[in-house]
Amino acid sequence: MKWGTVFSSTIFPGPDEAAALGEIAEEAGFDVLCAPEHIVIPVEYVPQYEASKTGKMDQLERSGVPDPLIWFAFVAARTNRIKFCTGVMLLTERSPLHTAKEAATLHMLSKGRLQLGVGAGWCKEEYDALGVSWPNRGKRLDEYIEAMRLLWKEPVASYDGEFVKFQPIYSDPKPPGGAVPIVIGGNSDAACRRAGKIGDGYFPAIFPTERIYEDLPKQLAIVRAAAIEAGRNPDAIEITSGGTRSPEKAKWFADQGVHRLTIAPHAKTIPALRDELMRFGDEVIDKTRDLGPKVAV
Numbered sequence: 001m002k003w004g005t006v007f008s009s010t011i012f013p014g015p016d017e018a019a020a021l022g023e024i025a026e027e028a029g030f031d032v033l034c035a036p037e038h039i040v041i042p043v044e045y046v047p048q049y050e051a052s053k054t055g056k057m058d059q060l061e062r063s064g065v066p067d068p069l070i071w072f073a074f075v076a077a078r079t080n081r082i083k084f085c086t087g088v089m090l091l092t093e094r095s096p097l098h099t100a101k102e103a104a105t106l107h108m109l110s111k112g113r114l115q116l117g118v119g120a121g122w123c124k125e126e127y128d129a130l131g132v133s134w135p136n137r138g139k140r141l142d143e144y145i146e147a148m149r150l151l152w153k154e155p156v157a158s159y160d161g162e163f164v165k166f167q168p169i170y171s172d173p174k175p176p177g178g179a180v181p182i183v184i185g186g187n188s189d190a191a192c193r194r195a196g197k198i199g200d201g202y203f204p205a206i207f208p209t210e211r212i213y214e215d216l217p218k219q220l221a222i223v224r225a226a227a228i229e230a231g232r233n234p235d236a237i238e239i240t241s242g243g244t245r246s247p248e249k250a251k252w253f254a255d256q257g258v259h260r261l262t263i264a265p266h267a268k269t270i271p272a273l274r275d276e277l278m279r280f281g282d283e284v285i286d287k288t289r290d291l292g293p294k295v296a297v
Contacts, residue, residue, distance in 0.1 A: 001250050001253075001254055001258075001259070001260070001261060001288040001289065001291040001292065002031035002032070002259060002260040002261075003029070003030050003031055003260065003261055003262070003263070003280075003284070003285050003288075004030055004031055004032035004033065004034055004083075004085070004240065004260055004261075004262045004263075005021070005025060005030060005032075005033050005034065005262060005263060005264065005265055006034045006036075006087055006242060006262045006263070006264050007034075007035070007036060007264050008021060008033040008034060008035045008071075009035035009036070009065070009066045009068055009071040010035070010036065010059070010060055010063045010064070010065055010066070011063070011264065011265055012273075013063060013064055013066045013071070015074065016270070017270060017273075018071060018074060018075050019074070019075060019078040020270045020273060020274075021033065021075070021265070021273060022075035022076075022078055022079040022082060023078060023079060024270075024273055024274050024277050024278070025082055025277055026079050026080065026081055026082040027278070027281075028277040028278050028280060028281030028285065029281040029285040029286065030082060030277070030281070030285070031082070031083060031260060032082065032083040032084065032085050032115070032240075032260065032262075033072075033075065033082060033083070033084055033085070034084075034085045034086070034087030034117070034203075034240075034262060035066070035068040035071055035072065035084070035085075035086060035087060036060070036065060036068070036086075036087055036088065037065065037067070037068050037086060037088065037089045037090050038057070038060060038065045038090070038123075038126060039090070039093055039094075039126070039130060040126060040129050040130065041057055041060060041061055041065070041126070042123070042125040042126060042128075042129055044125065045123050045124075045125040045126070046123075046124070046125070048122050048123070049122075050205065068084075068086045068089060069086070069102050069103065069106055072084040072086075072106060072110070072114065073106055073109065073110075076106070076109065076110040076113060081113075082113070083113045083114070083115060084106075084110070084113055084114050084115065085114075085115040085116075085117045085183060085203070085240075086115075086116055086117045086118070087117045087183075087185065087203060087262075088117040088118055088119040088183075088185030088186070088203065088205075089116060089117060089118050089119070090118075090119060090120070090121040090126075091116075091118040091119070091120070091141055091144050091145070092120050092121070092132065092137045092140045092141050092144060093121065093126065093127065093130055093132050094144075096143075096144040096147050096148050096151075096164055097147075097151065097166065097171070099144075099148065100147070100148040100151040100152060100171060101151075101171055103116050103148070103175070103180045104151075104152055104171070104172075104173055104174060104175040104180065105173060107175035107176060107180045108173050108174075108175055108176060111176070112175075112176040112177070114175075114180055114181075115180070115181045115182075115183050115200075115201065116180050116181065116182050116183065117183040117184075117185050117201075117203050118141065118144075118145065118182060118183070118184065118185065119141070119184070119185040119186045119191065119205075120137040120138055120140075120141050120186070121137075136163070138190055138194075139162065139163065140163040140164075141194070142194065142198070143159075143161040143162065143163045143164045144163075144164060145182055145198060146159070146161070146198075147159045147161065147164045147166075148180075149179065149182075151169075151171040152171075152174060152175050152178055152179050152180060153174075153178040153179060155170075156168045156169065156170060157169060157171060181200040181201060181238075182198070182199055182200050182201070183199060183200060183201035183202065183203050183238070183240065184198070184199035184201070184202050184203070185202075185203045185204070185205055186204070186205055187204045187205045187206055187215065187219060189222055191204075192204075192219050192220075192222035192223045192226065193222060193223075193226040194226075195223045195226070195237060196222065196223040196224065196225065196226025196227035196228075196229070196230065196232070196234070196237065197226050197227070197229075197230045197232070198230075199223075199237055200236075200237065200238065201237060201238035201239065201240060202220075202223050202237055202238075202239050202240070203239075203240040203241070204216065204219050204241060206219075206241065206242065206243070212241070212242075212243045213252070216241060216243070216253075216256055216258075217256055220239065220256055220257055223237060223239075224257075235293075238259045238260070239256075239257055239258045239259050239260070239293070240258070240259065240260040240261075240262060241253060241258045241260075241261060241262070242261065242262045242263070242264075243261060244261065245263055245280070245284060246284070247283070247284050247287040247288045250284070250288045250291055251291060254291040254292055254293055255293075256293075257293040258293065259292070259293060263280070265277065
């Protein structure tokens with residue numbers, strides 16, 4: 001079992017704390033730092049945020065949400081092994097050409113340590129503030145992913161879709177191996193099917209409540225079925241989930257096919273963070289290294 005942290009950039013947005021989080025997490029044995037994205041947070045919006053009981057992004061409004069790719073670039077310069085995953089980037093609020101260039105550059109500079117977790121988001125008011133169309137965002141997400149993969153792979157790329165169109169262009173540098181791993185986020189059936197059809201990974205937006213034990217198996221079944229229908233090997237899709245800090249309970253997630261579990265650090269200071277993460281490394285990460293998916297994923 002691999003382990004990561006979530007809300008990394010919003011827990012420690014400042015430079016000293018961000019560098020410390022990356023360095024300590026790497027030393028403690030964590031595999032990845034995950035950071036969310038909200039380009040803006042409207043003052044008024046329909047409260048649907050599942051991470052809080054009120055449905056409001058209260059913590060994010062207080063702490064701010066750094067741009068994840070810039071935050072990752074800063075932390076990547078202070079670390080050597082730990083990976084970075086946007087969790088998740090609201091790709092359909094962005095230009096796919098700009099994002100492809102930024103992701104490729106960071107993946108190259110970090111020597112292949114970036115994973116691009118993407119989704120369409122839930123906040124219509126955020127789209128409105130950015131002047132981005134809300135309808136058909138799922139179809140646009142599919143096109144954006146396809147177009148970016150062409151830009152990363154082909155020496156000269158062109159695309160003629162419904163939402164993305166460009167004539168033959170250069171987009172360099174290329175990321176290592178000609179690709180940046182795409183992790184599909186979200187807990188809807190559509191997100192599950194998208195992960196199965198085109199995702200390198202899947203990161204469901206389920207928060208660590210008892211609901212996860214009912215919802216996660218259903219979601220992973222949809223991912224697997226969609227992968228098989230698309231002629232893909234379900235085992236090739238890396239599954240990341242939140243849900244526990246317990247080495248004993250981690251086995252249940254491994255049995256469902258989960259490759260990586262995530263936690264949100266509780267610490268608010270660098271000394272407390274070191275104590276928390278190093279202890280977690282000794283008591284949990286070291287004890288779960290041999291756990292792996294026990295079902296076909």
